[in-house]
Amino acid sequence: MHKVVAVEELAPKIKWMEVHASEIATKCRPGQFVMLVLGAKGERVPLTIAGFDRKKGTISFAFNEVGKTTKQLGLFKQGDSIENLLGPLGNPSEIGKFGNVLCIGGGVMIAPMHLQVQAFREAGNKVTTAIGARIKDLLFFEDKMKALSNKLYVATDDGSQGYQGLGFLNDVLETEKFDRCVAMGPVVMMKQVSEMTKPFGIPTIVTLTPIMVDGMGMCGCCRVNVGGQMKFACVDGPEFNGHLVDFEELVNRQRVFMPEERLSSLLWEKSGG
């Protein structure tokens, strides 16, 4: 049983949750994820670790309340308990001293990205961060990221705050030389970032979140095509070379159960949660 220590709304339908999980907190490193199950009929849902406190024995994650499980989780309050939490899963990020690092976080993944920014800074890198969301209201962590990074860019799809779209990145890449780029966010965003950094020859690491069932190397549902090779995001990743990932296939695979996911979410809402 894992007690919820704190819940915070980062933006409409985006929540941050801190839970007690001392074993995971002792071990986890940036880039890893946990697998969560709610109740006896629940599905297994992977969530990227967005924070940890080894002393307190807690870990944190952020989630979008879009599916049944995340909507259900969104109702959890301080003191409630999560029955099953497995982790830390996946390989930790490669945090080294690369020099000038560009960190790009989009949507809910801005939350775990802040751990990377922090880690890259601690490792002695100069860090430029870019965060983005669909609209202004969905942006969060602007102050936090500003404090952690040497430089911060903000963008929204509709231009309601900061730059409109990712186009500005090209200018950034042309004016400054980066030794490494890491991107976490929607697949389309990571795809676009990878395409933009490629001509500049910047090693680009993306965090993939395909559908997973067990999350530890059994089901093969999270298989992704990286440079023509089949990789399993849960045991070989979740971070991969963005210049080699077949993003189109990934988008397609993420949509496989969309009708069922919608049905599940709808039925749950109809039943009154």
Added chain:
Amino acid sequence: MAEPLAEAKPKSKIRKESVPMPKQKPEVRRHNFNEVALGYTEEQALTEANRCLQCPQPKCVEGCPVEIDIPAFIKLLREKRFDEGIKKIKEKNSLPAICGRVCPQEDQCQKTCVMGKAGEPVSIGRLERFLADWEKQNNIQIAEKAPPTSKTVAVVGAGPAGLTAAAELVKLGHKVVIFEALHLPGGVLVYGIPEFRLPKRIVQNEADYVGKLGVDIRLSCLVGRTYTIPELLKNGYDAVFIGSGAGLPQFMGVPGENLGGIYSANEFLIRVNLMKSYDFPRYDTPIRIGKHVVVIGGGNVAMDSARSALRLGAEEVCIVYRRSREELPAREEEIANAEEEGIVCKFLAAPVRYIGDEKGWVKAMECICMELGQPDESGRRRPCRVEGSEFIMDVDTVIVAIGRTPNPIIQRTTEGLETTKWGTIVVKDESGKTSLEGVYAGGDIVTGEATVISAMGAGKKAARAIHEYLTKKSS
């Protein structure tokens, strides 16, 4: 054979055929997930038990990987001493309700049964199941335990190997903690073998029994990630048994394998069995099954996948296997069950590519015909492509059941643990001793994909070796 048979009809001829297992009718069972084999009634069990000749030098025991005293338990059964009969089995086997259902008895105990020479062998597995199920409905007895030894053993994985090793070790007086990565105990018994072959309440019962023996089963704890093996040894465990099972699914590497609608058998079965997606949306995990399903492969996992697909509502299910019927690795009984239910087999064919629709979903499969050439290293005739024999099958769901490779997490996080080039853990001998002191391994992680009972046998032998190691260590 000296004493008279207690319940047998007076000196009547012993029947050559075994009592058939009552089953759900094919046309009914193909639409539900309930258990297919219903189990013997008391009367049927007694009739079958009376076929046993009570050989003074029983061949059946030699065929049993966990060395159950088969004639002894059958004798107790036919004397209606059911409680003693199950106790006799449990001296050697802590999971009889499972073994009675899924062991390939035809290749083990029943293979050497004398009755099989002039008729059918005694249905030992069905009798074992009868006693195990009888016990569940009556009084479950907890086996006796040796006095505590003050030694602690960590067992990795609550599958057949781990549960067996843990039960043996706890009976020997050691403190045992099982670390199970999934949120339910049972390993392949719960995620792999379908409900209609092995009801999950049976697995839960058997795991509960291991818990009642005093084993602490910790769920959602992945060794290699939450704790590594070296950490367990440092944290006060005197020995470790690794029974982490078969892992990563294999794919063929043919174009289009990542299209929607193509599952590994592992994914398909985990969704259906562990996550109960056949009961979606009551259970949260979805599964999508089309009208035309093909299963690639010919083992028990392929049969389980095909029969599950049928129950999920597929119009037709076809098993595509690259060799011929004689080489099918699945159990004869499972092949027969599948065929009775209407599953068809396409032999001597293999997929060469998958074709997707505009939405990225599989819509067809191109296959090539095969013919059998010279025997390969496995002794089976090697399938060879017949050039120019390609043909197209319309399919909307594909389940790839061509085997698994070991999960790499433990090997990658345990320095000094010797592994083979296939990623399985190297053991010195039958004891399961690995290259690291105090670390033993058994089951699929050592042998590659094999049977439940062989994993249990390995767990049992390793438990004995660990006991010896711990005894020596403390003296």
